[in-house]
Amino acid sequence: MTNVSIMTFNILSILPILILSGFGMIVLLVDVLSSRRLGEKNLLAYISLIGIILAAIFARSPAGTTLFSFNESFAIDNYSLFFNFIFLLSTGLTILISHSYIKREEINHGEYYALILFSTIGMMLMAAGADLLNIFIGLEVMSISIYILTGFKRSKLISNEASLKYFLLGAFATGFLLYGISLVYGSTGAINLKQIASFIASKGGISDPVLLMGMGLIIIGLGFKVASVPFHAWVPDVYEGAPTAITAFMSVGPKAAGFAAFLRILITAFGSAHDEWQKIIYILAILTMTTGNVIAIAQTNIKRMLAYSSIAHAGYLLIALVSANDMGVSGTLFYMLAYTFMNIGAFAIVIVLSRKGDEFIQINDYAGLGFKHPLLALAMTLFMFSMAGVPPTAGFVGKFYIFSAAIKSGYIGLAVIGVINSVISVYYYLRITVIMYMKEPTREFAPLTISPLIVAAIAISVIGTLHLGIFPSKVMEIAQQATLMLK
Amino acid sequence: MLAYLFYIVAAITVTTAVYLIFEKNPVFGALYLIQTMVSLAVLYILLEAQFVAAVQIIVYAGAIMVLFLFVIMLLNLDIGEETKNALPYQRIPAILMGIALFTIICIVIRSKLLQGKQDQYTTAFVQGVGNTKLIGNLLFTEYLLPFEITSILLFVAAIGAIMLAKRKL
Structure with missing residues (x-):
């Protein structure tokens, strides 16, 4: 009989994850125990929001330190804290915009909130994972929750199709990613990112074809998750x-x-093989x-348009990844935060205008909205300007940082292509504005049913977009501190 | 002796896998798949990974295959008819890419660059402690966090199965 000594770990490092999983289960229990009396299920949204706020408070506490726990496989540094903040923000905003929407669509089940919370756990694990195993498990928790959430409109064929497509692809x-991880493990003997890095450094770069193949397969797996071309075929259908x-x-x-996992894997583990993956x-x-x-x-459908726009934004973020300098990393962090505000804001407005049985998602439906x-x-208009990158909005500052990072690393051609692409994107973003203000309405606007929660979400998004656009320096400073510890 | 056993089992694995692909009757296909899984378990034993071999038989040959057969029986699948090739343009590129992948794998295997972690887990060490005990130790010490998070993963999957498949919520 031998004793197994469980190693010591700092409970603070996983406290946000523990809180979120606890609250996810509380939501499920409250849903079961009170389903008859609590017809409206407002309580569940509030419980989830409390969980997110608590997690955010505790996630913030180790700021400024670098903590490795669980045998160096879980890193709490400013980088993962910044990403945790983005995840919690996007989860919180999603719950705010979901509350009235899922009631209207009659998909108001407690599992909805629980799954959103669980998928946030997966994301946190991905951002903080300092070994490939944690990143993989985090990715699975996140993905499986979202496959289910995609198919949540069980009676709608289009939702079933989206869920099945997303799940199969x-x-x-995931198979590609896992195969890549196993090849990397086979050739380096390590799944810890730092150990992989020191192995590659000791060999003076990647010469092993197995390791190269493993790296390539990991890029495919993560490239699918961030919706980069040519792994993007699922995006429009699933988003719609x-x-x-x-x-x-x-x-x-x-x-x-x-992107959190992408940056950490490529920069921390394969940093000395930059020439290969770049x-x-x-x-x-x-x-x-x-x-x-x-x-x-x-595109004529606004959800599909935003889907392709989300692919394009992934492209801008990949520019930051190519440049792989500190400015690129902090640019990614800043851009992701800005994107959270402007994108969720835009979707919130789509939700406000839609009604049951009428999604109101043709771009021409927006004619006359301005009056x-x-x-x-x-x-x-503000969100569209921000996505197009017009000053003084958050999108402009984010793009500015990313393109500067590319120029600083010497990728001037890439920055120019990025700017040209931004100009192309202005066309379809501004088209919505033009239709809203300069066209006669083609159809009646029904009286809006606005809940206070969704108004709060739109207000937060507007304030965030403007604040990051006008006073970016404070947030940028935090983002810059986050990059120091990555290597 | 062991080398001969390896070649025999490996040949069985590949042959049954090929039969599985070309078999038209789904029940026979499932049986070939069971044979493939069991042969893989034998290969694991040859690699001194008895625990993985046992798990392979229990999970794949046992649980998952029973599930497969249940689905086949419940859906009452007939012997597959000649279906029209839905992806005619992908056929030739797929064959070419398959050959390319096979070539790459052969080159990689021949280059003998695979160098797994050897330092403390030598065969003698693993046999001394015992396969299962060693894995159990690692799961509760070094890999505690991923092990625990897996429980959330399974929980989410269970919620999903109920959520998407239950007739009335």
């Missing part, structure tokens, strides 16, 4: 079919988590930006 991508609130969540949270990401970035922006022009609901149109 996602499982395939999923419940709109989940589309908003999906375009922000998992994308941020994918070429792949370079081509991916150009393909992703251009395909996303060009196809977005032709009928001037405040909503103004907010939508």
Whole structure:
């Protein structure tokens, strides 16, 4: 009989994860125990929000330190804290915009909130994972929750189709990722990112074809999760079919988590093999930006347009990944935060305008919105300007940092292609504004049913977009501190 | 002796896997798959990984295959008819890419660059402690966090199965 000594770990490092999983289970229990008396289920949304706020408070406490726990496999540094903040923000905003939406669509089940909380756990694990195993498990927790949430409108065929498509392709991508991880483990004998890095450094770079293949397969797996071209085929259909609130969540949270893992794996573990992966990401970035922006022009459905726009934004973020300098990393963090505000804001407005049985998602449906609901149109205009990268909005500052990072690393051609793509994107973003203000309404606007929670979400998004656009320096400073510890 | 056993079992594995692909009757296909899984378990034993072999038989040959057969019986699948090739343009590229992948794998295996972690887990050490005990130790010490998070993963999957499949919520 031998004793197994469980190693010591800092409970603070996983406290946000513990809180979220606890609250996820509380939501499920409250749902079961009170389902008859509590017809409206408002309580569940509030419980989830309390969980998120508590997790955010405790996630903040170790700021400024670098903590490795669980045998160096779990890293709490400013980098993962910044990403945790983005995840919690996007989860909180999603719950705010979901509350009235899921009631209207009659998919108001407690599992909805629980799954959103669980997927946030997965994202946190991905951002903080300092070994490939943790990153993989985090990715699975996140993905499986979102496959289910995509199919949450069980009676709608389009939602079922989206869920099945996402699940099958996602499982395939997971296979690539896992195969890559196993090849990396086979050739380096380590799954810890730092040990992989020191192994590669001791060999003076990657010469082993097995290791190269493993790295390539990991890039495919994560490239699928962040929706980069050519692994993007699922995006438009899944974004269109999923419940709109989940589309908003999906375009922000998992994308941020994918980039968190992408940056940490490529920069920490394969940092000395920069020349090898930089070429792949370079081509991916150009393909992703251009395909996303060009196809977005032709869309008539606003959810599909935002899907292609989300592909294009993944392309801009890949530019930051190529440059792989501190400015690129802090640029990614800043851009992801800005994208959270503007994208969830835009989807919130789509949700406000939609009604049961009428999604109201054709772009022409927005004609005349500027006269009928001037405040909503103004907010939508702001989000569209921000996504196009017009100053003084958050999107402009984010793009500025990312393109500067590319120039600083000497990728001037890439920065130029990025700027050209931004110009292309102005066309389809501004088209919505033009339609809202300069066209006669083609159809009646029904009286809006606005809940205070969704108003709060739109207000937070507007304030965030403007604040990051006008006073970016404070947040940028935090983002810069986050990058120091990555290597 | 062991080398001969390896070649025999490996040949069985590959042959049954090929039969599985070309078999038209789903029940026979499932049986070939069971044979493939069991042969893989034998290969694991040859690699001194008895625990993995046992898990392979219990989980794959046992649980998952029973599930497969249940689905086949419940859906009452007939012997597959000649279906029209839905992806005619992918056929030739798929064959070419398959050959390319096979070539790459062969090159990689021949280059003998695989160098797994050897330091403390030598065969003698593993046999001294015992396979199962060693894995159990590692799961509760070094890999405690992923092990625990897996419980959330399974929980989420259970919620999903109920959520998407239950007739009335």
